[in-house]
Amino acid sequence: MYWSKRKKSSDVPQLMDVFESEHGQQGRRSHLLGDERPNEEGETSQPQHSSNIKAERGLTPKKKMKIEKDTPIIISEKPGLFSDDECPEESHNLQVQGLNITVGEVRTVSSELILSLDEPTVKEPSQEEMEEEEMDTKFLSGDKKKYVQKFRQFWFKIPEFQGWLAEGDSPYKAFCTVCNRDMRAGKSELQRHCKGAKHIKLMAKHQPLAPISLSEDITTEAGLPQSVTFVDLRSDTVTRPSRAMKNAMLEAAVGDDAFSEDPTVNSLEKKVADMLGKEAALFVPSGTMANLVCVLTHCWGRGSEVIVGDESYMYQKMQGGIAQVGSVHHRIIKNLPDGTFSLDELRSFFQDIDTICPTTTLVCIENTHNRMGGKALPLSWLDELSAICEELNLLLHADGARLINASVALGVPPSRLVARCHSVSLCLNKGLGAPMGSLVVGTQEFITRAAKIRKMLGGVLHQCGMIAAAGIYALDNIVSQLSADHNHARAIAHSVLEEHSSSVTVDMKAFQTNIGFLHCDNIRVDAKKLCQRLQMVTDSEEQEIEEKIIVMMLPITDTVVRFMTHHEVKKDHVKAVAKKLKYVIQEFDNMMFDHYKV
Numbered sequence: 001m002y003w004s005k006r007k008k009s010s011d012v013p014q015l016m017d018v019f020e021s022e023h024g025q026q027g028r029r030s031h032l033l034g035d036e037r038p039n040e041e042g043e044t045s046q047p048q049h050s051s052n053i054k055a056e057r058g059l060t061p062k063k064k065m066k067i068e069k070d071t072p073i074i075i076s077e078k079p080g081l082f083s084d085d086e087c088p089e090e091s092h093n094l095q096v097q098g099l100n101i102t103v104g105e106v107r108t109v110s111s112e113l114i115l116s117l118d119e120p121t122v123k124e125p126s127q128e129e130m131e132e133e134e135m136d137t138k139f140l141s142g143d144k145k146k147y148v149q150k151f152r153q154f155w156f157k158i159p160e161f162q163g164w165l166a167e168g169d170s171p172y173k174a175f176c177t178v179c180n181r182d183m184r185a186g187k188s189e190l191q192r193h194c195k196g197a198k199h200i201k202l203m204a205k206h207q208p209l210a211p212i213s214l215s216e217d218i219t220t221e222a223g224l225p226q227s228v229t230f231v232d233l234r235s236d237t238v239t240r241p242s243r244a245m246k247n248a249m250l251e252a253a254v255g256d257d258a259f260s261e262d263p264t265v266n267s268l269e270k271k272v273a274d275m276l277g278k279e280a281a282l283f284v285p286s287g288t289m290a291n292l293v294c295v296l297t298h299c300w301g302r303g304s305e306v307i308v309g310d311e312s313y314m315y316q317k318m319q320g321g322i323a324q325v326g327s328v329h330h331r332i333i334k335n336l337p338d339g340t341f342s343l344d345e346l347r348s349f350f351q352d353i354d355t356i357c358p359t360t361t362l363v364c365i366e367n368t369h370n371r372m373g374g375k376a377l378p379l380s381w382l383d384e385l386s387a388i389c390e391e392l393n394l395l396l397h398a399d400g401a402r403l404i405n406a407s408v409a410l411g412v413p414p415s416r417l418v419a420r421c422h423s424v425s426l427c428l429n430k431g432l433g434a435p436m437g438s439l440v441v442g443t444q445e446f447i448t449r450a451a452k453i454r455k456m457l458g459g460v461l462h463q464c465g466m467i468a469a470a471g472i473y474a475l476d477n478i479v480s481q482l483s484a485d486h487n488h489a490r491a492i493a494h495s496v497l498e499e500h501s502s503s504v505t506v507d508m509k510a511f512q513t514n515i516g517f518l519h520c521d522n523i524r525v526d527a528k529k530l531c532q533r534l535q536m537v538t539d540s541e542e543q544e545i546e547e548k549i550i551v552m553m554l555p556i557t558d559t560v561v562r563f564m565t566h567h568e569v570k571k572d573h574v575k576a577v578a579k580k581l582k583y584v585i586q587e588f589d590n591m592m593f594d595h596y597k598v
Contacts, residue, residue, distance in 0.1 A: 160191070164179075171185070172184065172185050178199065228549060236514060245470050249473075256463065264465030265464060265465055268471050269282065275475070278418075278442055280443070281441045283439055285436060286437075287438045290425035290426075290427070291318065291399055292325065292453075303359055305360045306360075307360065309334070312365075329358045333345055347392070365382075367417060382417065389420075396420065400424050401438075408479075408483050418441075424440075425439070426441060428471040432474035434473075437467050437470070485514040485565045489513070491574050492578060496585065503520065503585065514566065518553070520559045527558055534551040534584060535551070547576065
């Protein structure tokens with residue numbers, strides 16, 4: 001309770017504590033209760049006044065004050081002073097040590113009182129309170145300031161926030177993946193939310209995955225599951241649609257694409273055709289189908305031959321679909337380190353009408369070239385290749401799964417890279433981050449024929465506007481982030497270069513886009529062993545680098561490990577990957593040669 005003399009606000013002190021009587025704690029209780037009770041020496045004490053109150057709220061007396069008889073006083077439940085015409089809004093009766101007093105009521109002291117004046121003791125803030133105080137200020141309308149806290153990454157490690165917490169659309173927002181609700185990114189706000197009845201009920205029904213937590217596959221040496229920093233660099237196809245992309249998919253207009261009546265698909269096809277400088281485009285489910293559709297559309301007659309690079313995706317990773325499904329003979333030509341091939345060798349491979357050999361009909365290129373380290377094909381070479389194909393009356397197809405990455409790396413529009421190509425396949429779910437979908441691009445006549453092949457391969461999707469909307473969102477929003485992906489790949493490579501290792505090496509000159517290779521010496525470590533070690537967390541490693549980090553990469557040969565950056569990889573992830581690689585590389589460098597021969 002707070003007592004004050006009813007005078008001017010500037011003159012009325014805060015009166016919090018009753019004068020400690022000389023009769024000790026028991027005698028003090030007697031004064032408060034207004035009865036006679038023996039003190040420690042067995043003597044009884046007479047009560048001075050029944051309006052004395054008990055000290056509370058942890059306040060320390062500073063000095064004493066005498067209140068004269070017949071002085072008006074006012075009682076309130078809030079710290080503060082009230083003038084003659086002010087009183088608290090509350091109006092309920094309080095039982096204060098035997099006196100029935102209403103808050104805001106003015107009472108006259110019937111006899112002289114001795115009260116002590118107090119000031120609240122300053123409590124040292126806890127660590128959590130200090131963290132809560134570190135807020136950024138945002139100025140809203142009016143003169144009033146509103147303090148909003150930024151989202152903090154270490155909140156993912158708080159147990160009560162795991163399983164539902166995600167970052168919001170802005171640095172000042174958080175998102176509950178269980179309740180599907182945005183909220184302010186204040187720690188107290190999040191704590192209140194996770195204790196809400198609705199949230200608890202939904203959490204009991206659903207068991208969502210924590211943002212960066214592995215529970216079954218990743219264990220310490222003791223076999224206990226741990227929450228770790230997890231970075232997946234196996235491919236740029238591992239990305240998940242953002243909430244903004246999902247919203248675009250949810251709001252997409254749909255129709256039956258089998259009748260060319262899906263407005264969102266039609267918009268996507270026109271957008272991509274215009275971007276590549278072609279007449280028309282056709283939406284298909286995957287990049288593999290897009291390449292197969294293009295080959296079968298070009299090689300309409302039987303006995304055709306297509307020339308592909310020996311390290312190309314179309315030769316290595318399509319299960320021979322060109323021959324298996326299309327009965328088209330493919331002839332391989334050796335890829336050079338920059339993803340090109342010898343144009344003189346191409347000339348020598350050309351076969352026209354012959355009674356013995358198939359007819360060379362189509363030449364296929366890949367830009368960027370995956371297995372050559374994400375190389376963007378040189379513009380001068382593309383021009384020379386196009387001239388030779390025109391001279392020999394050959395068709396030219398570009399597997400442009402990551403064509404936009406090549407455009408960004410070379411600083412030219414994508415239409416420049418395929419200006420003289422007769423067909424192009426463009427993938428939406430690799431560097432662009434859409435969940436699925438590719439486009440076949442070419443002339444209107446070519447696309448009309450390609451639609452027949454798509455039907456034959458089972459690639460017709462009906463109400464697929466939602467998928468197309470993800471592609472439109474990716475082209476409008478993700479393309480601008482590709483240069484950051486390229487920089488992140490070079491940063492990871494540079495961290496390996498700084499170790500001057502002999503067990504794991506990197507060629508910085510080979511880095512152009514978001515794909516990178518690590519080369520293993522095959523003595524202390526091979527590609528498979530390096531990838532396995534990057535997925536482990538040892539106790540000694542955790543103690544030394546003070547962090548649990550899991551990095552996923554892909555062995556593509558016995559000695560080469562591939563990694564790909566993508567738009568979900570941020571600067572903090574790059575730092576974590578660099579820290580992990582440095583520790584693991586030093587570990588392999590310190591091994592004895594005779595014990596670790598492969």
